[in-house]
Amino acid sequence: MRSAEKVKQQFDLRNAASSGKEKPVASAEEETNNNGEKKAAAGWENDYVFVRADSRTVRLKISDIQYIESRKEYVVIFSENSIPVMTLFSLKSIEEKLPKDVFMRVHRSFIVNLTKITEVVQNRIVFGKDASVPLGDQYKKDFQNFLNQYFMK
Template sequence: MIKCIAVDDEPLALKQISSYIERTPFLDLQASFDNAMDALQFITENKIDLIYLDIQMPDLNGIEMAKSLSNGPQIIFTTAYSEYAIDGFKVNAIDYILKPLDYASFFKASLKAQSFLERNTAFSENLQANSNHLFIKSEYKIIRIEIGDILYIEGMREYVRIHLANAKPLMTLLSMKKIEEKLPSASFMRVHRSYIVNLQKISTIERNRIIFNDVYIPISDQYKEKFQSFIDNNFLI
């Protein structure tokens, strides 16, 4: 099921789009909102796959809301003005539906979203890795990362941020468990609920913290024994 929300400041339009979601078998309506600010708050606290989003709204319009969502849910815009289509695709919206809404147009756009999300899920589940590199999806691009360039990986709810030695960090929609399974265990170790480190890149450890440049990564009690075993096996006396 695709978890989705509807956002529209027009009560009748919001009621209609919500009813369309509820009658579509592969959609699961989590909530509906008459303003963007409440919707953004809900998204930060809940996992949402898809937003049916009106464009013309007071305070924060749909385009502005979409731009504020970094690697967030997919978007289908609902609008009475076709000229907004170009703006919609600039923020990587899957589709847009012109008002007045009809179910045929809604269903066609929703099928498009379903196909995109299924491909995205399949890609994540089949994250390719070997001893030298892995592929991730970040900002609508597939990027190859050399495993040896990874310093550490930081968990952020449904996302992970991959910190690299000589490049900007990359965000991807992936769980810590999934990426941990794909990395070579001889080189990578989880030292905290939110951190996986490249053991080959560790140069300084201080008071149960691993230091990468100016970043201090804590070693939690849950992983301390395993990490200490690694240190003992590589300690010269």
């Protein structure tokens, strides 16, 4: 009787799954576990990046990055809590890897962390007391649209 019940249960689950009406319980639990693991892995990728600088590999917390400056075939990553890190990357390749809702290109040579901006003075974006980057004419409209989202009216 036990075997017959198992066969019937598997048959019912298969039919329900193929009809799209219900999912087998085991498969729903597996998806939840897999999603949880994927989210944890994605969270790791979104919190930190590793970059090669000279003969060392440096771990940088993405939320600490203030801005990134292009210098020919290198980029320099400026963070709040560490010294600048120079690495062999193009600005475009880094721009593609960073979260678009946090980082924005504001000049042909600069990408900024939008959460680190303290003020905008004419055509300069300021971070804290002693760091600022220029705002390029080509990128002004997108940057202004970003500001307008958070402007108090």
